Amino acid sequence: MTPRTHTWSWRGTVAVxxxxxxxxxxxxxxxxGTLLQSVGLMPLVGAPRLSxxxxxxxxxxLLTATxxxxxxxxxxxxxxxxxxxxxxxxxxxxRSGKVLSGLVTASIPVPHLVGAASVGLLLAxxxxxxxxxxxxxxxxxxxxxxxxxxxxxxxxxxKESAFVALVVSVTLAMRLPDYHETAxxxxxxxxxxxxxxxxxxxxPSLLAxxxxxxxxxLGSYEVxxxxxxxxxxxxxxxxxxxxxxxxxxxxxxxxxVAVTTAALSxxxxxxxxxxxxxxxxxx
Amino acid sequence: xxxxxxAGRAVLRVFLVTWFLLPLVPLVLxxxxxxxxxxxxxxxxxxxxxxxxxxxxxGALAFLRSLALGCVVALLATPAGTVAARALTLRTVPxxxxxxxxxxxxxxxxxxxxxxxxxxxxxRLHVPGELGIVLVLAVASLPYTTYLMRLAYSxxxxxxxDEARTLGASRRAVLWRVRxxxxxxxLAAAAFLAFLVGWSDYIVTLLIGxxxxxxxPVLVASAAxxxxxxxxxxxxxxxxxxxxxLALAAVGVLRRSLARPMSxxxxxxxxxxxxxxxxxTRGAAA
Numbered sequence: 017m018t019p020r021t022h023t024w025s026w027r028g029t030v031a032v033x034x035x036x037x038x039x040x041x042x043x044x045x046x047x048x049g050t051l052l053q054s055v056g057l058m059p060l061v062g063a064p065r066l067s068x069x070x071x072x073x074x075x076x077x078l079l080t081a082t083x084x085x086x087x088x089x090x091x092x093x094x095x096x097x098x099x100x101x102x103x104x105x106x107x108x109x110x111r112s113g114k115v116l117s118g119l120v121t122a123s124i125p126v127p128h129l130v131g132a133a134s135v136g137l138l139l140a141x142x143x144x145x146x147x148x149x150x151x152x153x154x155x156x157x158x159x160x161x162x163x164x165x166x167x168x169x170x171x172x173x174x175k176e177s178a179f180v181a182l183v184v185s186v187t188l189a190m191r192l193p194d195y196h197e198t199a200x201x202x203x204x205x206x207x208x209x210x211x212x213x214x215x216x217x218x219x220p221s222l223l224a225x226x227x228x229x230x231x232x233x234l235g236s237y238e239v240x241x242x243x244x245x246x247x248x249x250x251x252x253x254x255x256x257x258x259x260x261x262x263x264x265x266x267x268x269x270x271x272x273v274a275v276t277t278a279a280l281s282x283x284x285x286x287x288x289x290x291x292x293x294x295x296x297x298x299x
Numbered sequence: 300x301x302x303x304x305x306a307g308r309a310v311l312r313v314f315l316v317t318w319f320l321l322p323l324v325p326l327v328l329x330x331x332x333x334x335x336x337x338x339x340x341x342x343x344x345x346x347x348x349x350x351x352x353x354x355x356x357x358g359a360l361a362f363l364r365s366l367a368l369g370c371v372v373a374l375l376a377t378p379a380g381t382v383a384a385r386a387l388t389l390r391t392v393p394x395x396x397x398x399x400x401x402x403x404x405x406x407x408x409x410x411x412x413x414x415x416x417x418x419x420x421x422x423r424l425h426v427p428g429e430l431g432i433v434l435v436l437a438v439a440s441l442p443y444t445t446y447l448m449r450l451a452y453s454x455x456x457x458x459x460x461d462e463a464r465t466l467g468a469s470r471r472a473v474l475w476r477v478r479x480x481x482x483x484x485x486l487a488a489a490a491f492l493a494f495l496v497g498w499s500d501y502i503v504t505l506l507i508g509x510x511x512x513x514x515x516p517v518l519v520a521s522a523a524x525x526x527x528x529x530x531x532x533x534x535x536x537x538x539x540x541x542x543x544x545l546a547l548a549a550v551g552v553l554r555r556s557l558a559r560p561m562s563x564x565x566x567x568x569x570x571x572x573x574x575x576x577x578x579x580t581r582g583a584a585a
Binding site for chain 2: 025029034046106115129136148170231
């Protein structure tokens, strides 16, 4: 199935044009607008003037929000990677995994907002778990809107673990059976096969899926807004609160928080890419 | 396999099934609840009050709006991603690495950060809110449609198209009777993911629509942020799960029904490479 190898043509250029132009417009105008507003060059009222007041004003709060965002994204990605990888290994290792594979697939199209609403009904002080365990509301730990973003992390970990499981199991299903047979013939036991065959085969797709999950969690708004505490708040929630503030001077601050989030996401993506390259080189 | 290993596997399986199932259980119970007070394990009175309230809150209209949004996003992002993937596979694009990276980039960027800046630009260009929402969500789905269609094209044999052309098929006939049927499983998956992006969106609708464009997620959010209306939240949420689950089932059926004839087709000797290299019309047919 070798594709024809042409050099570039007008047909090809025209074919990619709608997609490329739409992405270019949204990214350039969007990120450009955010960046310019964050330094006062595109004010809603008054003359444009370069100023870093937005960043300075956000100051300490921006640091707290950054820390919380990184905590939520790292913790949920870590759990998602562990559970997702385990699910993928169970799914590929046995032929009778119909129920599990059905559940993994069904979790993928659940909107995060719906997931958050349901997790709220599950973990709140009057939630399902509290009712089932017979714990009165006053004695229940505040998993929702408490000091630690437990429910937020749980929701992301659950949804992203399904994503990781799907991506990794697809990769493994394509390549694992042959390798496993060879390894078994050569006398490798189950542990040796896991350590020397399954895990190295799963590593690149596991890393890629985890990176996508991490970056998504970092920039996602609704779950932390619904299940998180009023303070401290992660970056997207802080940014949206400032954006919708009636105080127009809060605009540059909102944009400064947005720029920080975009920079963190970009840095995380580049780091993941570099890691993937090293994995590829090592293999 | 020793009994200990077997028991360990069974425990692991139960944990994983619980992990994926438990988070959605409250929706099922609360959606069928009329009254549920105190720490009883099940509701005192069952009923469909949640759905009645959801309908009264404008659930039907919001449902249709979300459905339209999902479909429009899929209708834009699937063809755009498909023709881009084809051009990238055929390498007829200038700077293919840059184009590939650009089309994947929306996955990496936090959508709220982009939309906050875009909002002012759209306002100054007098772009209607609905159009802005559709544009951003189509861009957000392009990485998925492009990626899936590149996967589909990497398993696609272009020789079938040449074969049909040499047998006298018109361009249109090649498109409808060769290319689209062979790509159908990939197209279905790509359209499904693009639909999901439109169907599930909350923050883009909120930021650009300013709360005036009321979709189903907007209703779910406003109900879920209140208290004491658990049946309504659950009813709205269950309603928001129906189209994605139906679409998922449809994609599965389509892929399975296509997989059989396709495997017969690809198992047959394909229009051979040697034969085709000898064919002088090959470049001209493209």
